[in-house]
Amino acid sequence: ASKRGISYHNDTAAKDYDILLSAKSPVSWYYTWSPRPGPPSHIFPWGFRDNVEFVPTIHGTGKLDSDIADLDRLNASSKHLFSFNEPDEPAASGGSNLNPREAAEAYIARIVPLRKRFLISHPAVTGSQRGFDWLKTFHDECYKIDKDKGCPTDFVVVHWYGGFDGLAGWLAQLRAWYTEAGYVPGGDRNSSALPFWLGELGIPGAPMDANLVMMSQTLPYLDGLPWIAKYAWFGTFRPAQANNWTGVGVAFFDDNGGLTDLGSRFLGGPQKGFPVG
Secondary structure, rough: OOOOOEEEOOOOOOHHHHHHOOOOOOOOOEOOOOOOOOOOOOOOOOOOOOOEEEEOOOOOOOOOHHHHHHHHHOOOOOEEOOOOEEOOOHHHHHOOOOHHHHHHHHHHHHHHHHHOOOEEEEEEEOOOHHHHHHHHHHHHHHHHOOOOOOOOEEEEEEEEOOOHHHHHHHHHHHEEEEHOOOOOOOOOOOOOOEEEEEEEOOOOOOOHHHHHHHHHOOOOOHHHHOOOEEEOOOOOOOHOOOOOOOOOOOEEEEOOOOOHHHHHHHHHOOOHHOOOO
């Protein structure tokens, strides 16, 4: 199966998703930073299509009861779960703003039991030294709470905003740390290496040419690494959905809903039926 996926940004242009989710598209999964597919329901209905996995996210600890209850509405094609989104980042900029201790407590009490139904991820920190420091402290707090098991995980979710060389270095740093810390997939997961997912990827604020260079280097690299399970670009929207931080240089679509160079490249290009425009 293809590793490529998309994130849903409250963009209501159904035509765009007719392209992204067409039968010839390589998109095999998507997420919404929440435990709920959609909206709108005509694009992402509950019990979505089986060939495109919806991956729910428990974004933070503020609505754990209702968020976990919503997971019961998902169908069997949802097999993976993302836990806390960018806990080292303030809520105002999309993070869950959790200190490592409270995250460890919530993870052990509420996320780990969900392994009966899902493969679960560790919290996805920002691609930064601050994020790495948070992750190491989270690990320590987990073993203070449960000295035998800590906070087990089935896969790792990575965020990276920047060039290709930085991405390769960040992945190597995280993988080395997870290996040294002794993390392995859960007992019956049938994998010798902890899988890594790229949940957010791109160069916000940079021109499209720079993003295209980065994507052209990154996609074959990620496709060639057996321990990279899935990845999603941050920018599956039109310029009107961009903001001052993202810029329009990451967008998959133009103002009229035609594919940009980035969108075309991600979906496989003209030879796969996805020309620019």
